[in-house]
Amino acid sequence: GQNIDQPTEMTATEGAIVQINCTYQTSGFNGLFWYQQHAGEAPTFLSYNVLDGLEEKGRFSSFLSRSKGYSYLLLKELQMKDSASYLCAVKITNAGKSTFGDGTTLTVKP
Amino acid sequence: DADVTQTPRNRITKTGKRIMLECSQTKGHDRMYWYRQDPGLGLRLIYYSFDVKDINKGEISDGYSVSRQAQAKFSLSLESAIPNQTALYFCATSDSGGNQPQHFGDGTRLSIL
Numbered sequence: 001g002q003n004i005d006q007p008t009e010m011t012a013t014e015g016a017i018v019q020i021n022c023t024y025q026t027s028g029f030n031g032l033f034w035y036q037q038h039a040g041e042a043p044t045f046l047s048y049n050v051l052d053g054l055e056e057k058g059r060f061s062s063f064l065s066r067s068k069g070y071s072y073l074l075l076k077e078l079q080m081k082d083s084a085s086y087l088c089a090v091k092i093t094n095a096g097k098s099t100f101g102d103g104t105t106l107t108v109k110p
Numbered sequence: 111d112a113d114v115t116q117t118p119r120n121r122i123t124k125t126g127k128r129i130m131l132e133c134s135q136t137k138g139h140d141r142m143y144w145y146r147q148d149p150g151l152g153l154r155l156i157y158y159s160f161d162v163k164d165i166n167k168g169e170i171s172d173g174y175s176v177s178r179q180a181q182a183k184f185s186l187s188l189e190s191a192i193p194n195q196t197a198l199y200f201c202a203t204s205d206s207g208g209n210q211p212q213h214f215g216d217g218t219r220l221s222i223l
Contacts (some may be wrong), residue, residue, distance in 0.1 A: 008150075033211055042177070042200060043153070045211035087152055091208070097168075100145075106200035 004101035006088055011107045012078055018085075020073045020104045022088035031091040033098065034062050034073045038084045046086075047073070050098045083108045113137045116201050116215035123191055124223050131186045131218050133201030141204045142184040143212065144168075144176060146197040153200065159184055160206075191222045 003025045005093035012018040025034070031050040035043035049055055049071060061074040062073040073086055092099055114135045116207060123129055133142065140161050145153040145168075155168030157176040167223055175187045194217060198219050202212040 017198075024193075030208055035211075042214035042216050043212075044214070048209050048211060050209065054189075089153075097155065097158060097166075100154075102150070102152040 002090070002091040002092065002099040004090060004099060006086075006104045008030060008102070009105045009107070013107060014080060014108055014110050016076055016078050016104065017074065017076050018024060020075070020086050020106065022071045022073075022101055024069050024071075024088070024090050024101075026069075026090050026092055028097060029066060029090045030093060032062075032064055032071050033089040033091065034060075034071075035087040035089065036084050037087060037103065038071055043087055078108050080108050080110070082106065114201060114203055114213055114215040115145060116199075116218050118218060119216065120219045122221045122223065125192055127191050127222075129188045129220070131199055131201075131220070133184045133186070134193050135201075135203045135213075137203055137205075138181075138206050139151055139188050139203035139213070140181065141206065142178065143202040143204075144174075144184070144186045145199060145200045145202065146170065146195075147217075148197050156186065193222050195218060196222045 005023045017068045017083045034046040037043040047062040054063045064071045085105045088101040089098040117132045143158040144156040154170050159178045177185050200217050201215040204210045204212045
């Protein structure tokens, strides 16, 4: 089976930095996606990693270690609008099917 | 206009009724997916399709069926709805290629009484 673990909830302060971790044990690996989902809304794509290392995109960065089955999403200069759920998804096969973690709900406080 | 459109956005119905949720897209993507999301949980894959003649079961396909009427249209049916199918349903599309993300519709909130 596929197993993807993320913390259920995190809280951070506006202006701070927060790291959301994701560990996975899957039958295959063809890349890892991070999505943001505001309450009651559709998930939207944030980042993609397929090789080890850090991908940076503005305030958001994502890191991958394939040997450790580990990724993290780093959010800098937190803003109130960053309060949302963050979903980690592993692409299992070349064919495009992905398995999602249960998401981490981030609350940003003033 | 939204690239991935789901109808209806909300639906309340009774146990035993047949329900169809529809999804259409203007992105020109070959791949389409149906997910359900329960409170506090991630997305679970119901069915997916990589082209008009291709339909595949996901992790929770029991009690559901799908139809890929055209490249742009992918519908999900509940033949005889039951209360534990109450959930938020998302349709998604993606282009082929390893690094292509999924693009989601706004969701259908389905309640079965």
